[in-house]
Amino acid sequence: MSAPISLAPGGSASRVSAKSGLEAATERTRQPIVTGTSVLGIKYKDGVMLAADTLCSYGSMAKYKDARRLAKVNDATLLGAGGEYSDFQSITDLLRRNALEDKCTADSLYEEDVNEECAKEVWNYLRAVMYNRRNKMNPLWNDLVVAGFSQPAFGEASEENKPFLGLVDKIGTTYEDDVIATGFGSYLAIPILREKHRPDLEEGEARALLEDCMRVLFYRDCRALNRIQIAKVTKEDGVLISDPYEIETSWDSASFVEPKGQLEGDGGW
Amino acid sequence: GTTILAIPFPGGVVMGADSRVSTGTYVANRTSDKIAQLHDTIWCCRSGSASDTQALTDYVKHYLGQLAVETGRSPTVKVAAHLMRKLCYENKDNLLAGVIVGGWDAVDGGSVYNIPLGGSCIKMPFAVGGSGSTFIYGLLDSEFRPGMSREEAHDLVKLAISHAMARDGSSGGIIRTVVVTEEGNAREYVPGDQLPFGP
Numbered sequence: 400m401s402a403p404i405s406l407a408p409g410g411s412a413s414r415v416s417a418k419s420g421l422e423a424a425t426e427r428t429r430q431p432i433v434t435g436t437s438v439l440g441i442k443y444k445d446g447v448m449l450a451a452d453t454l455c456s457y458g459s460m461a462k463y464k465d466a467r468r469l470a471k472v473n474d475a476t477l478l479g480a481g482g483e484y485s486d487f488q489s490i491t492d493l494l495r496r497n498a499l500e501d502k503c504t505a506d507s508l509y510e511e512d513v514n515e516e517c518a519k520e521v522w523n524y525l526r527a528v529m530y531n532r533r534n535k536m537n538p539l540w541n542d543l544v545v546a547g548f549s550q551p552a553f554g555e556a557s558e559e560n561k562p563f564l565g566l567v568d569k570i571g572t573t574y575e576d577d578v579i580a581t582g583f584g585s586y587l588a589i590p591i592l593r594e595k596h597r598p599d600l601e602e603g604e605a606r607a608l609l610e611d612c613m614r615v616l617f618y619r620d621c622r623a624l625n626r627i628q629i630a631k632v633t634k635e636d637g638v639l640i641s642d643p644y645e646i647e648t649s650w651d652s653a654s655f656v657e658p659k660g661q662l663e664g665d666g667g668w
Numbered sequence: 669g670t671t672i673l674a675i676p677f678p679g680g681v682v683m684g685a686d687s688r689v690s691t692g693t694y695v696a697n698r699t700s701d702k703i704a705q706l707h708d709t710i711w712c713c714r715s716g717s718a719s720d721t722q723a724l725t726d727y728v729k730h731y732l733g734q735l736a737v738e739t740g741r742s743p744t745v746k747v748a749a750h751l752m753r754k755l756c757y758e759n760k761d762n763l764l765a766g767v768i769v770g771g772w773d774a775v776d777g778g779s780v781y782n783i784p785l786g787g788s789c790i791k792m793p794f795a796v797g798g799s800g801s802t803f804i805y806g807l808l809d810s811e812f813r814p815g816m817s818r819e820e821a822h823d824l825v826k827l828a829i830s831h832a833m834a835r836d837g838s839s840g841g842i843i844r845t846v847v848v849t850e851e852g853n854a855r856e857y858v859p860g861d862q863l864p865f866g867p
Contacts (some may be wrong), residue, residue: 441767459669459799459837574812621669621693621837625867645866650859654699655687655842658855660711662729667701667714667722 400612401453430640431483431540433457435468436622438479439612441596442562445604447546448634449479450609452617453643456583460625466641469630473498474637475547476518477630481543481581482569490528490539494521512554518547518632522565530571534610542581547632553603561630569661580612583620602631610646617648669838670702671829672713673677673799675812675821676778680834680849681770682818686800687715687841696742707732709848710748712769716785717764724765728752732837744773744813749781749789757787758840768795798841801858802831807831822847823846826858840867 438451454513459468469479472494480487503517516524522545532538550560551585565575578592594609606629617625625648630640660667672685685702688695702714704725712733714721728751735743749769756765770780782795794812796804809829819862826843833839843858860867 451831460803461835461837462670504802564853616700619695621688621690621695621840648861650842650861653858657704658844658857660704661702662703662705662707664701667704667725668697 409501426456429537429540430484433463433482433484435466435484436485436620437580437582437588437616438481438542439584439588439592439609440466440479440546440564441592441600441605441609442543442564442598442601443600444598445602445645446631447477447562447637448550448605448609448629448631449477449544449546449600450627450629451479452613452627454622454626456622457616459621461622464624464626467628467640469640470602471519471638471640473501473515473632474608475515475551475632476521477632478521479546479630479636479639480541481546483539486539487543490525490541490543493528494514494525494534497524515551517549517551518545519549519565520561521547522563522567522575526565526571526573529567529569531571535552542569543567544579544581546630548634548637551630563638566659582622583616584612587615588620589616593631614646614648617646669800669803669836670715670798670853671700671836671839672711672715672766672768673804673808673825673828674768674780674795675816675820677816677821678816679778679818680772680847681711681778681780682821682825682828682844682845682847683711683768683770684845685799686829686839687844688833688839689718690838693837695840696737696765700841701844703844703846705853706748706769707736707771708742709773709850709853710743710769710848711848711853712744712748712770713797715766715768715794718761720765721767724755724763724767742773744775745771745779745781746773746776746791747771747857749783753781753783753787753789753848756783759854760785760787766797766863768796768797770848772850774850777778778848798832798839799803800810800829800836803835804828804832818847818849823864825861827864830858830863832866833863834867850865 431496440449451468471493527550545565549563580588613627674683687701689697767783780795829843845856847854
C-alpha cells in the first residue's frame, strides 16, 4: 500500500497505475486553478520583446495582482506563460536547474566556454516535456512563449544567429513566427501585431505597439489587468525584464458619457 | 457579471453600478448602462442576464406608466418593487435576474428593495448585488451607517464599487451613479482611470 501523499513528482499518482491500456487513457486531467492570461511577443530590430500583465486570477477573482509571468531562464532565453501558474513555476524551476547544471559542468569557468542553451533549443526541449505530459493525460496547463536567439554563443557574430520567437502549448504543439500571442491575445492582439509589425522596428516603437495591444486586452479580456511588464532579449544586453508599471486607459468616448437607461431610452444596453 | 449598489439617505437614494457586460471572459460591452429608469423618481439596478433584466424593466416601466395615469399620482417605490417581484417570482424558472429597485416617493422618502434570483422582495437599509458584491460585504458592513448624508452615501457607493471592480473579473469599466431625490435625478460617471481605488 503506497502512502496517500508523497514528495515525488506527480505525488501519489506517480506510483504505477493499476489500470492498463484503455482504462489508463480515461484518467482525467486536472483543471487549472490559478491562471494567467495572454502573453505577447514580437521580433524587432535588436532582438525579441515580450509583454504580459501581472495578474493571476483565481477563477473570476483577481487574486494575485503582482504575479511575474515573464521569467529569465538563462542569459540568452526568456520565457513567458499563460495558464496554470504553479505549472509555470515548475517549468521555470526545471529549466533553471538545467541551466545551472550546464554551467557547473562547463569545460572551463570562462564565459565564452559556457555552452548555454539558446532559446530555440529550450523551445524544442519544452515541446518534448509538454508532449510527454500530454501523453500521460496529465498536461502542464500552460501556453509558453520562448524568446531569444536561434543559436547559442550569441557573443560571436554569426550569420545564422537570428532572433527567435516560438510558442509551445499544453499539448506540445509548437510553432515560431515574428509575432506570437497566447490566450485572448491570439484573437485580439495578433491582427494588430500583424498589421503594424516590421522587422526593423526600433525598441521604442516595439514597446508602444505591445502597450497598445495590452491596452486593448485590458478593455476586452475579463481576466486582464492594466499593470504590465515588458521584457527583451538582445545580443548586447542579454535578458532584461522591466518592473511592473500601469498603462494609461481612455474612458471619455461618447458611449461612456451618454447614459441610456433613461425613461425614453432603450433600457440600458 | 456585475456590481450594483444602492444606498438611501434622508431625501433620496444613490444608485450605482459598473459598466461591464461579459460573455464568458470576453467583454462584450464596456460602456453599458445598468441603471434603468422605471418612473420619474424610481430606478432599478440590473444584474444577471442582460436580456432578462431589459425585458423585466420594460414591463415594469410600462405598468408603472399605466398606473400613474389610472391613479393620477406617481407610484411609490414599494409598488414598483412589488411589481418587479411579481414578474420575477411567477417566472422564476425562466429568469436569471437580480434587481435592486430604489427611488424617492412622498410616502417613504428614499427607499431600497433587493429582489434576488428566486423573486423575494426585501426592503433593506442598503442593497448590493451581482458577482462583484461578494468582495465588498466586509467593506460595506464596516463603513455603512444608517442616516448617512447624500455626499457620504455617494462617496461610499463609488468606493465600494471600485473595490469590487478591483477584484471581480466580471466587473469593470466606469462607475455610473444616479442620485435620486424629490427634485429630480443627477447622473454622474467616474472614468476608469479616476477610480477611488485603482483596478
